[in-house]
Every structure is written in C-alpha cells, then in structure tokens.
Amino acid sequence: MSSSREFILLFQLALAGLMIGLLFDLYRLGRWLFRPGRIGTYVGDILFWLLLTPVLFVLLLFTNGGELRLYVFAGLAGGCLLYFRLFSRRFLRLAAGLLRRIRRVAGGLERMVLGAGRLLLGRLARWEVNGWLGGLPPEPEPERPTASPSGSTFVERSRPSAPE
Numbered sequence: 001m002s003s004s005r006e007f008i009l010l011f012q013l014a015l016a017g018l019m020i021g022l023l024f025d026l027y028r029l030g031r032w033l034f035r036p037g038r039i040g041t042y043v044g045d046i047l048f049w050l051l052l053t054p055v056l057f058v059l060l061l062f063t064n065g066g067e068l069r070l071y072v073f074a075g076l077a078g079g080c081l082l083y084f085r086l087f088s089r090r091f092l093r094l095a096a097g098l099l100r101r102i103r104r105v106a107g108g109l110e111r112m113v114l115g116a117g118r119l120l121l122g123r124l125a126r127w128e129v130n131g132w133l134g135g136l137p138p139e140p141e142p143e144r145p146t147a148s149p150s151g152s153t154f155v156e157r158s159r160p161s162a163p164e
Helices: 005-032 037-064 070-087 088-130
Strands: 146-149 152-154
Touching: 005 037, 005 070, 005 088, 037 070, 070 088
Parallel strands: none
Antiparallel strands: 146 152
16 A cells, blocks of 8 residues: 555544544533433443444445554544544534523423413413303392291392482
C-alpha cells in the first residue's frame, strides 16, 4: 500500500473517530435526559459498543480490507481525541440548551392544553348544572301545609299585596 493511500486511510479513520465521539456524546446526552441509573448505564454502555463494533468492522473492511494496523488505532483514537478536545463541550452545551428550550415550549403547550381542557370541562359542568340552554327558570316552591289555631290544616298561599 502506498504512503498516499495510507495517509488517505488515516484521514478517513480520523473522521470515523470524530463520528464515534459524536455518537458517544449523543449516547451521553440520552443518559442525561433519561437518567437510567447504575445498571441501566452498564447495559447502555454494553449495547452502545455492541452496536458500534460491527459498524467499525464494516468500515475497516471497506477502507483497508479489514487489516488491523497501528495506524488504524492511531487514526480512530486521534479522531476521538480531536472531537473531545474541540467539539464535545460545545456540542453538549448546544444540545442541552436546545433540549431545555424544547422542554420549556412543551411545558407551555401542556399548560395551555390543560388550561383549555379545564376551562371547557368547567363550562360543561356548569351547563349540566344550569341546563344546556343557559339554565331553566327556577321551579316554584311547593306549598306547605300549616296548622290553623283550630287544629285544621290549611294551605297558606302568598297573596299579592294591596296597592297603596
């Protein structure tokens, strides 16, 4: 293999290392977002590397026929180191800020929807109590029988007052 071909391969592997760093930061962001706990983190780490290993294997097959040489590890490590030194902190700050804004907007939307739902349910409850068409006239009070001084029962009725 010529030295120019090896240099191109080293550059490709450094780019692959950058991508590994980005994928790892995405994984870290997911861990920060969901907070899986100790065992969940162990399982997530294992799954991350189990998924990334075949991707790296296929990448190595296509770039240099699957040969493992020192410059392969140097390129991958150099790319990861470059990513973590130059880009990781900025990416995580940007992504965390974006997630906070999304949460804030989603919380505002949730409050709006729940507030509208409460208002609607409150009005529906009042309509049910007052009647669907704005309320019905109040029912007249039932006439109460009262006892007369002689002991007989009579019905007391309200009388219109005399004009003055």
